[in-house]
Amino acid sequence: MLSGAMGCVKASIRLDGSLCHRFILFAIWLSSFPDIMALEIKPTVNHISSTSELAIPPKSGLFEPIEISPAVIPHYPFPGESLPPMYPAFPPTYDPVLTGKCPINFSALSDIMDKTASDCSQPLAAFIGNVICCPQLSSLLHIFQGYYSTSSDKLVLQNVTANYCFSDIISILESRRANSSIPTICSVKSSNLTGGSCPVKDITTFEKTVNASKLLEACSSVDPLKECCRPICQPAIMEAALKISAGQSLISDENIVGGPNHIDALSDCKGVVYSWLSRKLPLDAANTAFRILSSCKVNKVCPLDFKQPLEVIKSCRNVASPSSSCCSSLNTYIAGIQRQMLITNRQAIMCATVFGSMLRKGGVMTNVYELCDVSLKDFSLQAYGQQGCLLRSLPTDLVFDNPAGVSFTCDLSDDIQAPWPLSSSVTSFSLCAAEMSLPALPASETLGSFGM
Incomplete structure (x- = not known):
């Protein structure tokens, strides 16, 4: 206890x-x-x-x-008498059982993993998911995706690797007192790490397609008091996502801009933009920026x-x-x-x-x-x-x-x-x-x- x-x-x-x-x-x-x-x-x-x-x-x-x-x-x-059972006890921290197939040194991300586990603590996650837990979990996945890609020219994970790494991430969070149901609570899955249907997934094509310096300048320091009403980073991310998703509309007539498939590709491409930002920003700066952007979204409804x-x-x-x-x-x-x-x-x-x-x-x-x-x-x-x-x-x-x-x-x-x-x-x-x-x-x- x-x-x-x-x-x-x-x-x-x-x-x-x-x-x-x-x-x-x-x-x-x-x-x-x-x-x-x-x-x-x-x-x-x-x-x-x-x-x-x-x-x-x-x-x-x-x-x-x-x-x-x-x-x-x-x-x-009686001093030795325990408190009544209405006081919940968290499970003790333990060593997680990992797949061994995710080629990442998770110790480099230990601080943000701890923050996410705390924000998604077992008895509270369902009650604070919309405001605290899910925004932080989403930020962790963006940062992990960018961190994973630093050793290659890819901004995403392959499907099989994403499955292993996602499983390891959740296992580590659970071992640090996070709720085991957070994938369901926050509607996240391993495919969030893959770039989905976004046609641009490598850093070379990405930086040739978007105005990288403009994007980095807009999102390197996000003002928590101004961003939600006078956004700077959000339109820069959307502009970059639109540019790298534009090729998707050429594949078939169904994928015209604004069509269902293009909307999916646009959402996936925003994840790729977040991954690129995660490579360029310090971990704390990226997490702060992503959390502010999440707050702008959740406070709208x-x-x-x-x-x-x-x-x-x-x-x-x-x-x-x-x-x-x-x-x-x-x-x-x-x-x-x-x-x-x-x-x-x-x-x-x-x-x-x-x-x-x-x-x-x-x-x-x-x-x-x-x-x-x-x-x-x-x-x-x-x-x-x-x-x-x-x-x-x-x-x-x-x-x-x-x-x-x-x-x-x-x-x-x-x-x-x-x-x-x-x-x-x-x-x-x-x-x-x-x-x-x-x-x-x-x-x-x-x-x-x-x-x-």
Whole structure:
């Protein structure tokens, strides 16, 4: 066990300027894990109405994470007594069994392998896959592909070699406490290392076809604050991918630019461009750049799965003032979706807009977010005691620490009201518009770090 710390949520607040960061240790346990016991908790009200009269919790019990700060961790009368089984234990690190057929010295990539294993840790991967685990795993594969190709003129791996190397990568990550299901969680496979249907796979043809110096200049240093709204690296990668995929359209009439086969080739060619960049950039610079580009992509959409909110529409369609039945129905619905995963602050804005648009389409015209005090954090995974966590929109990593467990940084943990959409359509929605910038958080009179 990790000193009994996994299984508790440990929060400390660091106020820096106008941003509020919360360091939280989350323990997510599921009955599907043999050494993690699911604990049924009677929920408190997670996101609730304007008055105590409206604070009606769901009737059924929910399986939720538990928050226990260091000050309230239960003390047991016998020092030698172990903690209850609700505290999950990671499997010990072990030597992985490798195929022996992947001609790579993995020790050169040890640091990024450790980072990926931590970001995809066993009990958390399914809940942070969209934001933390999968972007880092994708970056690792791009970097591995480039590293592998440094000893040849190829930018990709052959199919058989890719199978062996991909298997070894996953085995090494598993041995370092990563979830064994990350290929499924992140929809990656060995063919991601092969270049697929991209017609250009060698470095000589690549550098003759694209403006290599322009590409390297655009992506050597990616600005995390500007790239998503005023991109420089992304269009350079797309331009290079379009150029090396252009020959694909000459093979048959079906592969005209914009056709299904050309879209596949374009996607595969983007992987080849990433491989080339991995050869040219230092490992840390490549990983940072790839993670920022991933963040731009994941923050454009809401990753949550919304079922039709028929009960909410029925209860809230004609309300004009706080209603106990409307807020109870709304809170019960949100209590279900917030169990899906941790999301970023920008994703929360998207999710609130998407869900609000569904309600408007059903005839709910009143801003029920305001009536029922629904906050942005209500759309992300909750800790016990209404401690909602929204991850920052910038790349975030998990940190594994033997005595402390696994920690990550939460942002926008204050009760910022969820935005109610102005219409039932979100087609023109953009987080880059000035009016959709994230709301400013109150500055603290006392700045600094308040413990870990």
